[in-house]
Amino acid sequence: xxxxxxxxxxxxxxxxxxxxxxxxxxxxxxxxxxxxxxxxxxxxxxxxxxxxxxxxxxxxxxxxxxxxxxxxxxxxxxxxxxxxxxxxxxxxxxxxxxxxxxxxxxxxxxxxxxxxxxxxxxxxxxxxxxxxxxxxxxxxxxxxxxxxxxxxxxxxxxxxxxxxxxxxxxxxxxxxxxxxxxxxxxxxxxxxxxxxxxxxxxxxxxxxxxxxxxxxxxxxxxxxxxxxxxxxxxxxxxxxxxxxxxxxxxxxxxxxxxxxxxxxxxxxxxxxxxxxxxxxxxxxxxxxxxxxxxxxxxxxxxxxxxxxxxxxxxxxxxxxxxxxxxxxxxxxxxxxxxxxxxxxxxxxxxxxxxxxxxxxxxxxxxxxxxxxxxx
Ligand SMILES: [Fe+2]
Numbered sequence: 001x002x003x004x005x006x007x008x009x010x011x012x013x014x015x016x017x018x019x020x021x022x023x024x025x026x027x028x029x030x031x032x033x034x035x036x037x038x039x040x041x042x043x044x045x046x047x048x049x050x051x052x053x054x055x056x057x058x059x060x061x062x063x064x065x066x067x068x069x070x071x072x073x074x075x076x077x078x079x080x081x082x083x084x085x086x087x088x089x090x091x092x093x094x095x096x097x098x099x100x101x102x103x104x105x106x107x108x109x110x111x112x113x114x115x116x117x118x119x120x121x122x123x124x125x126x127x128x129x130x131x132x133x134x135x136x137x138x139x140x141x142x143x144x145x146x147x148x149x150x151x152x153x154x155x156x157x158x159x160x161x162x163x164x165x166x167x168x169x170x171x172x173x174x175x176x177x178x179x180x181x182x183x184x185x186x187x188x189x190x191x192x193x194x195x196x197x198x199x200x201x202x203x204x205x206x207x208x209x210x211x212x213x214x215x216x217x218x219x220x221x222x223x224x225x226x227x228x229x230x231x232x233x234x235x236x237x238x239x240x241x242x243x244x245x246x247x248x249x250x251x252x253x254x255x256x257x258x259x260x261x262x263x264x265x266x267x268x269x270x271x272x273x274x275x276x277x278x279x280x281x282x283x284x285x286x287x288x289x290x291x292x293x294x295x296x297x298x299x300x301x302x303x304x305x306x307x308x309x310x311x312x313x314x315x316x317x318x319x320x321x322x323x324x325x326x327x328x329x330x331x332x333x334x335x336x337x338x339x340x341x342x343x344x345x346x347x348x349x350x351x352x353x354x355x356x357x358x359x360x361x362x363x364x365x366x367x368x369x370x371x372x373x374x375x
Contacts, residue, residue, distance in 0.1 A: 156212030164360035207358035217347030228280030
């Protein structure tokens with residue numbers, strides 16, 4: 001049953017609508033006039049008029065429900081606007097509506113027996129519904145293991161390209177994670193890699209990481225995942241001062257070799273304009289010397305130690321062995337990944353990786369869901 005407008009009232013600076021489910025929406029006159037459908041191009045749906053093109057004190061002289069339930073407004077300068085009720089409801093900015101529109105990730109702990117969600121390669125490749133399920137898992141839970149991967153080096157990239165084009169970095173469009181001579185990155189050794197986010201040294205770290213396991217014969221090398229949002233929420237609960245410091249104090253990160261020197265400075269825990277968790281940026285291997293005001297040095301180390309202790313707590317870690325023919329996919333700006341040390345003399349270990357950014361993942365979810373066709 002579509003929602004209808006059951007009452008409307010012109011107030012001093014807004015119109016109040018009451019909906020058939022009881023919710024009330026206040027739409028300010030200036031907001032309505034700015035969003036008059038006539039202010040947009042009829043085909044591109046992009047704006048043509050800007051905020052200087054109308055009097056900000058303009059107000060309606062009349063508001064009326066039309067026979068199809070939409071609302072038409074006559075303004076005091078004679079202009080008329082007709083607003084579709086579905087559009088108004090989608091763009092309601094009341095407190096409850098704004099809360100509903102906020103992303104609600106499903107955070108998770110780890111511990112013995114906890115495993116990442118799993119899907120099959122064919123389910124994702126063969127239907128759009130399968131691709132959408134996969135992307136919704138990545139959006140909400142931040143990780144997924146894809147099984148049944150073809151034994152081909154390009155299979156992971158082909159699956160990633162179901163979403164969109166790949167994100168290139170200084171490591172290339174794709175990269176191979178093996179222990180090799182003269183490594184320029186700890187990933188290219190056989191060392192343990194504590195949980196981290198990739199490329200924390202960039203203004204925009206890659207969004208989604210794909211790691212396709214082609215060979216997994218070396219003893220050791222088990223995968224580790226930690227939900228950085230879960231860890232951040234635990235820190236906020238246990239140590240609010242440390243949480244505040246890590247959301248406000250920038251850390252310097254740097255990658256450099258003979259060809260590159262890429263640096264960025266940002267907090268470990270990133271919040272959005274509403275104060276909600278936006279990203280985790282933590283990579284100990286790339287962490288540069290701390291560069292903050294002297295009185296913040298000791299508290300910042302204490303805060304970082306408190307957060308890293310949560311990240312390292314086994315009850316927050318997923319531990320599993322990624323086998324040949326499986327691909328680990330995770331939200332690199334939320335979920336930290338790592339691996340145990342492995343013995344390169346005991347067998348081969350080879351992962352093939354690539355990235356896709358969050359914009360492209362979210363866009364694909366909206367397009368598959370038909371949201372892109374809504375005004
Ligand atoms: Fe990594």
